[in-house]
Amino acid sequence: MxxxxxxxxxxxxxxxxxxxxxxxxxxxxxTMKTVEIHFDNTKEFTQQELEDGAKTVISYFNYHYSDSVLHQIDYDEHFYQNDMSTRVTGTSRYSDLPKENVLILKTSYTTGKHVEGSVGPNSLIEGWQFVLTRTHKNGKWRVLDQGV
The missing domain is CATH 1.20.5 (Single alpha-helices involved in coiled-coils or other helix-helix interfaces)
Structure with a gap:
């Protein structure tokens, strides 16, 4: 050669x-560096559990919303406690799961140019929730549901 x-x-x-x-x-x-992340103080979850949940949301978001920009992820203790206390067995996909295996994170993001449904391109979406579950206390979080 x-x-x-x-x-x-x-x-x-x-x-x-x-x-x-x-x-x-x-x-x-x-990424964890480009998204604002806010966690309320909580006795329900460790900092590591919340960070692992945020990483799960970011990974899911990057795959399913590749044209959008994620701005913020929040864990709101009051919202979480209210949702957990008002759930009735059989009415939600996570009502039978132990409380420590359900994590709800709220997000805000801007949609990209290619959007399906009633939301327009380049729209700010606030309060979009990701419901994460795991099979046991040390299990990996997975996205079970999302929406407002």
Missing amino acids: TQKKKKLIIISMCLLVVGLGIHFAIQSKN
């Missing part, structure tokens, strides 16, 4: 790596 071909291959590989890096940086624009 000639010296020119080797240089061309090396340059091509470098450009490929840079291109992939840019692609993944754009794809994961919402």
Whole structure:
């Protein structure tokens, strides 16, 4: 192989790596560093449990709302306690789960250019809830439901 071909291959590989890096940086624009996160003081969850829940929301959001920008994630203790105290067995998808295995996080975000449904492009959505559940105290959070 000639010296020119080797240089061309090396340059091509470098450009490929840079291109992939840019692609993944754009794809994961919402991160723990770019999203404002607010957690009320709580005896229900540890800081780590709340952070793991926020990471789950960010990951889900990046995949399902790739054209939107997530601004904020909140854990509101009063809202959580009210929701948990008013749930009636059988009326919600999480009513039979132990309280410590249900986490509700509120978000705000701006929709992107490509939006389905009644919400228009570049619209601010506030109070969008993500209901996270897990199978046991040390289990991984997963998104069970979302909405207002």
